[in-house]
């Protein structure tokens with residue numbers, strides 16, 4: 598089977614790899630639609646501690662094509678969203694039920710072979726049948742699950758004012774979830790007009806066009822939307838200067854969530870006095886745990902919609918172009934269809 602394969606950071610080929618035999622509880626899947634995101638760009642650069650040879654791809658919708666010994670929860674032919682994260686269930690944190698901090702956490706597309714391949718192997722328990730959900734919505738299950746994880750950590754106060762920076766898929770999904778989670782006002786700030794228009798159609802109450810590279814210059818326009826600051830602020834850009842610029846926009850007693858992924862060597866400067874005096878909470882949100890079923894529910898009811906999100910589709914052979922597309926302002930969500938067009 599053909600797969601994107603990195604022997605080392607920054608270099609990959611589309612290689613012919615052997616299908617490995619299935620162990621107990623495993624299934625083989627044929628990948629139908631696999632979303633690309635900023636994480637794949639970080640992986641391309643060797644960030645995020647991947648294991649080599651690396652096949653990336655962690656936002657996977659696939660058809661089950663073979664079941665291993667003892668599998669009775671999914672059947673051959675079923676189309677599933679695949680939870681990419683595997684816990685050891687044996688370390689100190691797993692034994693406390695804190696799976697996201699598993700000391701031997703592995704995920705498909707980073708330490709385990711991922712979805713940018715014709716086939717992959719996963720555990721049957723990681724497969725969530727999508728039912729009637731269209732594939733273009735189902736491919737948002739993983740990013741929606743991650744957004745739900747963030748939302749749960751945020752614990753949005755009823756009637757809160759909320760600000761999201763970034764209007765990529767994550768920003769758009771978060772805007773929709775915040776709208777349904779008690780926020781009275783949701784403002785999205787991002788550089789690209791077309792994405793802001795999409796945010797308005799996806800539940801934002803107001804949008805502000807900002808300059809990512811000089812966020813401080815446009816911050817006063819954002820501030821006008823919440824005199825006294827936003828109760829809840831979520832950065833979905835991972836840009837250090839933006840995150841720094843969000844501190845003064847956060848209301849006293851409010852929460853700033855670092856959701857977007859920055860490079861491991863990036864730094865921001867915070868005033869300890871300001872955090873102390875204004876009782877600010879700075880919280881991170883990493884990945885998700887057991888949020889797939891709820892994500893599918895949000896997508897199935899249309900409270901999170903994929904409409905207008907998938908702007909680019911690629912085959913496996915176009916992986917280089919697919920990565921380049923992530924930098925294109927016209928790209929909202931790019932996907933790879935490893936077994937040919939299905940959307």
Ligand SMILES: [Zn+2]
Pocket residue numbers: 633634635636655656740
């Ligand atoms: Zn992702």
Ligand SMILES: [Zn+2]
Pocket residue numbers: 684685686687688689690691692698699700701702
């Ligand atoms: Zn563990």
